[in-house]
Amino acid sequence: MESVIRVEKLVKSYGRFMALHGLDLDVARGEVHGFLGPNGAGKSTTIRVLLGLLKADAGHVEVLGGDPWRDVVALHRRLAYVPGEVSLWPGLTGGEAIDLLGNLRGGLDEARRAHLVERFELDTTKRGRQYSKGNKQKVALVAALSSNVELLVLDEPTSGLDPLMEMVFQEEIEAEKAKGRSVLLSSHILSEAEALADRVSIIRDGVVVETGTLDQLRHRTRTSIRATLEQAPETLTEFAFVDDARFDGTHFRGAVEAERVGEAMALLGRYGIAALTVSPASLEDLFLRHYGEGVPATASGGTTAGEPSPREHSDYVPPAVDGGPAHGGPERPHGRHSAAGEGA
Amino acid sequence: MGGRLTGTRHLLYVALRQDRKSIAPWIALISVLSASSVLVYDWVFPDPQTQQILQLNVTANPAMALIFGRPVDLTTADGFNAWRAGALGAFFSGLMAIFIVVRNSRAEEDSGRAELVASGVIGREARPAVAVAMAFIASVLLGVVSALVTIAFGGGVANSAMLSATFAASAMLFAGVGVIAAQIGSDARSANTIAVTVLGALFVVRGYIDSSGAPDWAVWLTPFGWLQETKPAVDNIWWPLALVFALAVALVAVGLALHARRDFGMGLVAPRPGPPRAGAVGNLWGLALRLHRSALVSWMVGFAVLGLLLGFLANTVTDVIAENPGIAQVLASGAVSQEDLVAEFLLTMIRILGIYAAVHGVQIVMRLYAEEMEYRADPLLGGAVSRSAHLASHAVIAFLSTALGMVVAGSVMGWVADSTGDTIGFTDVVGQSIATIPAVWVLVGLALAVVGAHPSKRLAGWMGVVATFALTILGPMFNLDEWVLDISPLWHVPNVQATDPAWSGLAWLALVAVLFTTVGFVGYRRRDIG
Numbered sequence: 001m002e003s004v005i006r007v008e009k010l011v012k013s014y015g016r017f018m019a020l021h022g023l024d025l026d027v028a029r030g031e032v033h034g035f036l037g038p039n040g041a042g043k044s045t046t047i048r049v050l051l052g053l054l055k056a057d058a059g060h061v062e063v064l065g066g067d068p069w070r071d072v073v074a075l076h077r078r079l080a081y082v083p084g085e086v087s088l089w090p091g092l093t094g095g096e097a098i099d100l101l102g103n104l105r106g107g108l109d110e111a112r113r114a115h116l117v118e119r120f121e122l123d124t125t126k127r128g129r130q131y132s133k134g135n136k137q138k139v140a141l142v143a144a145l146s147s148n149v150e151l152l153v154l155d156e157p158t159s160g161l162d163p164l165m166e167m168v169f170q171e172e173i174e175a176e177k178a179k180g181r182s183v184l185l186s187s188h189i190l191s192e193a194e195a196l197a198d199r200v201s202i203i204r205d206g207v208v209v210e211t212g213t214l215d216q217l218r219h220r221t222r223t224s225i226r227a228t229l230e231q232a233p234e235t236l237t238e239f240a241f242v243d244d245a246r247f248d249g250t251h252f253r254g255a256v257e258a259e260r261v262g263e264a265m266a267l268l269g270r271y272g273i274a275a276l277t278v279s280p281a282s283l284e285d286l287f288l289r290h291y292g293e294g295v296p297a298t299a300s301g302g303t304t305a306g307e308p309s310p311r312e313h314s315d316y317v318p319p320a321v322d323g324g325p326a327h328g329g330p331e332r333p334h335g336r337h338s339a340a341g342e343g344a
Numbered sequence: 345m346g347g348r349l350t351g352t353r354h355l356l357y358v359a360l361r362q363d364r365k366s367i368a369p370w371i372a373l374i375s376v377l378s379a380s381s382v383l384v385y386d387w388v389f390p391d392p393q394t395q396q397i398l399q400l401n402v403t404a405n406p407a408m409a410l411i412f413g414r415p416v417d418l419t420t421a422d423g424f425n426a427w428r429a430g431a432l433g434a435f436f437s438g439l440m441a442i443f444i445v446v447r448n449s450r451a452e453e454d455s456g457r458a459e460l461v462a463s464g465v466i467g468r469e470a471r472p473a474v475a476v477a478m479a480f481i482a483s484v485l486l487g488v489v490s491a492l493v494t495i496a497f498g499g500g501v502a503n504s505a506m507l508s509a510t511f512a513a514s515a516m517l518f519a520g521v522g523v524i525a526a527q528i529g530s531d532a533r534s535a536n537t538i539a540v541t542v543l544g545a546l547f548v549v550r551g552y553i554d555s556s557g558a559p560d561w562a563v564w565l566t567p568f569g570w571l572q573e574t575k576p577a578v579d580n581i582w583w584p585l586a587l588v589f590a591l592a593v594a595l596v597a598v599g600l601a602l603h604a605r606r607d608f609g610m611g612l613v614a615p616r617p618g619p620p621r622a623g624a625v626g627n628l629w630g631l632a633l634r635l636h637r638s639a640l641v642s643w644m645v646g647f648a649v650l651g652l653l654l655g656f657l658a659n660t661v662t663d664v665i666a667e668n669p670g671i672a673q674v675l676a677s678g679a680v681s682q683e684d685l686v687a688e689f690l691l692t693m694i695r696i697l698g699i700y701a702a703v704h705g706v707q708i709v710m711r712l713y714a715e716e717m718e719y720r721a722d723p724l725l726g727g728a729v730s731r732s733a734h735l736a737s738h739a740v741i742a743f744l745s746t747a748l749g750m751v752v753a754g755s756v757m758g759w760v761a762d763s764t765g766d767t768i769g770f771t772d773v774v775g776q777s778i779a780t781i782p783a784v785w786v787l788v789g790l791a792l793a794v795v796g797a798h799p800s801k802r803l804a805g806w807m808g809v810v811a812t813f814a815l816t817i818l819g820p821m822f823n824l825d826e827w828v829l830d831i832s833p834l835w836h837v838p839n840v841q842a843t844d845p846a847w848s849g850l851a852w853l854a855l856v857a858v859l860f861t862t863v864g865f866v867g868y869r870r871r872d873i874g
Contacts, residue, residue: 051726053873073728081726087719089635090454090531092618092625099622100631104727125617129454129531140723153726 002029003062004151004182005050010059012045012206019045020206022059027184029150032177034197035186036287042206043186044084047155050184051081064151077106080144084155084186086136088128094139095124101143113146119168133160145172152176152183158192170195190283200283204290214283221281221289222255225264230272238267250274350467355474359448360481366447367482370440374511375490377436378429378504379497385421386498388822395419398821400670402427404685406661407692409555410654411817413572422503422577425494428818430507431554434571435547437486437511438518441479442539445522448475451532453608472523472603476596479519487512500577507576513588517567518543520595527602530615534638541642552653557664567591628729632737635715636708640745643704644752650700651753654693655760658768661689686767687841690776695816695834697753698780702809705746705788712738713795713802721873735868739792739861746784750777775840782853783833787812789860797867 005027012020020042027033037043048054049061052068052075061068066075088097098117102108117124120138131139137160144152158166166189173183173196187193193200194214201211210217222243229250239245242264245254256264261278268276281289389395399418402408409415413431417423449472452458458471467473491508495501522539529535550568552558563569570584624630633640665671665685675682712735715721724734754777758770791805815824815832829835833856836849 048722048874051722053722053725055870055872072725073730076726076728081723083719083722083726085719086723089631089720092622092631092634093620095620096618096622096625099626101723101727103622103626104628104724104729106728124620127615127618130615143723 003027004029004064005033005184006060006062007046007050008060010046010049010061011057012049012054013057018206020049022207023203024208024211025201026211027182028199029182030177030180031198032173032183032185032196034193034200035184035203036188036190036193036200036283037186037203038188038291041203043203044155045206046203047081047084047153047184047186050153051076078149079151079153080105080147080149081153082137082140082144082155082157084159086133086140088131088136088139090127090129092128093125094122094128094131094135097128097139098124098143098146101140102147105147105149107148108143108146109148113142116142116146116172119172120165134162134165137161138165141169141172145176150181152181154183155186156188157185158187158189166192190287194283202287202290209290210286217283217286218280219258221258221286223258223261223278223280224255225253225261225268226277227252227268227273228275229268230274233271349470349473352467352470352473352477355470356477359474359478363444363448363478367440367444367478367485370436370443371482371486371489374429374433374436374440374486375493377433378425378490378507378511379493379499381425381428382421382494382499382504383497384822385424389424392419396670398424400668400674401821403668404665404671404674405689405692406555406557406657406664407689407696408817410551410657410693411696413550413568414554416575416578420577421498422500422507425499426503426507426576426578430510430572430576431547431550431568433490433507433511434514434568435543437483437515438521438543439540440486441483441515441517441519442522442525442536442543444479444482445475445519446526446532446535446539448478449523450526450529450535454532459608468604469600472526472600475526476519476523476599479522480516483512483515483519486515502580503577506574506580506582509582509585510571510574510576513585513592514567514571516592517588517595520592520599523596523599524602527599527606537639537642544646548650548653552657555664556657556660557667628724628733628737631724632741635711636738636741636745639704639707639711640741643745643749646700647697647749647753648756650697651756652760654697654753655757655773656764657693658686658690658757658761658773659765661686662765662767683767687839690768690773691839692817693757694754694773694776694780695837697750697757697777698784698834698837699809699813699816701746701749701753701780701784702787702812704749705742705784706791706805706809708738708742708745709788709791709795710802710805713799716799716873719874725873731869732865735792735796735865739788739864742788742792743785746788747781750781750784753777772841776837779840779845779850780834780837782850782857783837785857786833786853786860789857789864792864793860793867794864795868796864797871799871 003026005025007023007025010020010023010025011018023042023046025035025046035043035046045054049056050063050068052070052072055069063075064078068075088094092100098113099108102113116122120142122135122138122142126135128136137157141154141157144154158169161169170192173185176183177196183196185193185196197214199211199213200217201208203209210220212220225242229252232247232250233239236245236247239254241260242254242256246252252268254264258280265278389398395418399415402415402418411432412427415427418427449458452471487508490511491505494504494508518539521542522535525539525542526532526535529538546566546568550566550572553562553565553569554572563572567588570588573584574581622630625634662682665675665682671685674680675685721734725731751774754774755770757777758768758773761768761773762770787805787808790808791802794802794804812832812834815829816834819829819832819835833853836846836853838845838847838849
């Protein structure tokens with residue numbers, strides 16, 4: 001299948017701190033690709049490399065068949081970007097900002113602009129400094145979604161939207177997808193990715209640790225089963241293939257690999273099933289599996305774990321890994337105020 | 345502490361820790377300004393004869409009084425210091441205080457950090473009070489450090505203390521101006537603009553009064569004059585400082601009262617709804633123009649006003665010179681003619697205009713970087729915009745606007761000088777102003793080079809302006825070697841009135857400006873954004 005984004009072995013450092021070490025990412029044409037990971041994992045750094053804002057130290061990066069560092073202008077006519085932290089010009093109105101950003105991409109679809117302004121309930125006559133975080137994001141979203149582009153690069157576009165607007169966003173992304181547009185959607189809102197993404201890549205400490213369709217990912221993980229049986233088994237030996245199998249009287253709970261669900265059902269059936277819940281792993285489970293258990297992502301992951309990328313706005317401090325420090329990141333370049341890691 | 349100031353102490357502690365790195369360079373700069381004049385004086389002017397020549401030279405060029413104030417007694421190291429560092433030191437102290445106050449009140453609000461603080465157990469006036477307290481602490485520190493350093497380098501104890509006290513008083517006064525501006529402005533940038541405009545205007549008025557032979561009472565028209573009336577190193581009169589301090593306290597009180605009447609994050613003037621569609625601002629160039637619009641307007645007004653003042657000054661120069669018996673003697677001896685003195689005065693004034701223009705140009709270039717730091721370059725460069733086009737949209741404004749400024753100031757000055765007297769011609773002034781433009785562009789180019797290629801070294805952009813000022817205005821007085829003076833781009837500007845102007849200087853300046861600009865553009869294409 002044709003790729004709109006192809007990244008191989010991407011490396012990017014800020015001074016001595018390595019934000020990305022050997023990241024691979026592939027986004028196919030026409031898909032919504034969820035790019036998941038907590039703040040500080042390297043999502044924004046990756047996206048900024050894809051946009052040619054940062055220069056890759058090593059690796060191969062291809063966007064829409066071009067080199068994002070060299071072919072900036074030509075490529076950017078074909079893509080639209082919503083930054084993670086939308087900063088508007090304080091004196092410009094939202095409407096002016098939308099038009100400006102649209103014009104810089106080669107023009108806006110007027111009907112679509114009007115439609116989106118209405119759907120997002122955006123007051124376009126307010127000045128940049130008057131907008132709340134969510135409204136700033138709406139301005140950037142309207143500008144991006146009303147451009148005629150092949151690829152949308154969205155960096156945590158909904159972190160400030162209310163649930164109603166989140167719904168609108170999801171509907172509009174579905175509409176974009178129906179038109180054949182490709183979307184790279186970076187997020188840490190898992191329900192959003194679950195609802196929209198055809199495929200997801202999970203990033204951790206600057207490398208993609210898991211990638212595939214949700215079904216594929218689920219398949220690689222365990223399904224949890226809860227059941228109330230008519231009679232309790234005498235021993236647990238039969239349940240050896242079930243992880244964490246536990247009986248509390250006739251109440252059973254445990255988890256099995258996806259391909260052994262049938263086997264588990266057959267076994268439970270022998271004791272008579274009175275009530276049953278079988279839940280495939282949610283994205284949240286997948287996510288927590290990579291982040292909650294303290295497994296280093298790479299051989300060297302343990303030493304760099306938890307260092308947020310200098311550009312990301314992190315309030316997330318991962319747990320210490322292998323005794324590695326759960327400390328904050330390095331100073332931002334040029335001594336800029338660092339929000340990263342201040343909680344540590 | 346009472347309810348309205350609850351939490352001030354904790355906040356002050358944190359703020360001081362955060363801000364000390366930004367305050368220290370100012371204190372160092374001003375202390376060095378004072379100490380250096382004491383240090384070099386005995387070395388450059390070792391005997392009464394050279395000291396007399398200095399006094400004469402300075403008096404003969406009223407443009408010097410425009411910047412430094414009236415020379416009182418330049419025959420002692422402390423007297424020289426009081427003249428050279430007095431007005432300038434008060435100016436920079438004021439600048440320091442304004443930036444401290446705005447940074448710690450208004451800029452904190454803009455960033456949203458203040459919101460976090462305001463939601464804590466904190467009195468309503470605590471935040472502006474902390475900002476003012478910091479400025480006052482910095483003022484006192486400045487006074488103490490500057491005095492100690494100057495004394496250590498050989499300054500008289502009482503004289504140095506008096507001079508340094510005027511710096512501290514000036515800082516406190518402009519802390520008061522700053523806290524009022526922080527309430528009026530709709531964000532930190534406009535608050536800074538308001539306060540610095542007040543500072544600059546008062547400084548220029550002071551300069552005009554000092555250099556135009558105005559009557560003695562006129563000195564009292566600006567607070568800078570009050571500071572001068574302490575007559576450091578001559579009479580050391582302390583009571584005018586009480587006046588300055590009282591005014592400072594009154595201004596702070598007004599500022600705090602205004603603060604209580606203002607909504608968080610807003611200026612006193614509520615923002616009005618704007619156009620829902622982008623007109624001229626809908627492209628890169630329109631945006632750059634809009635971003636710089638208010639600065640351009642105020643700077644152009646500044647150029648015109650400065651031109652006006654210098655124009656009026658140009659014809660008083662002959663009177664001022666004639667009043668001085670020493671100069672009359674020199675003139676009588678035939679060593680220099682009155683025309684020479686007028687020409688020298690004119691050149692100095694146009695060099696001052698050039699430095700003013702350079703500050704304007706460098707500020708425009710620095711704004712580009714500020715935009716980048718506030719994440720506003722990302723969405724632009726995320727569009728179909730090349731790095732070069734983005735840099736060019738600001739660079740072109742910086743080049744054109746500085747050139748326009750020189751033409752405006754030169755024209756106004758020439759017109760006023762030409763119509764009020766017969767020593768100075770319109771074309772001479774305008775011609776000299778235009779000839780100065782390439783030198784200004786060298787400094788703008790330097791700023792472009794550092795911001796484009798290496799923004800972490802962007803201070804070099806300002807250092808270029810400061811070095812040019814020091815070398816051009818003070819260098820000749822210190823008898824510096826020609827090669828040192830040659831570092832200043834303004835030194836290569838030909839005198840268009842000369843019989844055989846050295847036009848080649850312009851070509852060299854243009855070449856250097858092009859070189860710097862190229863470095864900026866190439867560097868900006870190659871570096872990471874943010």
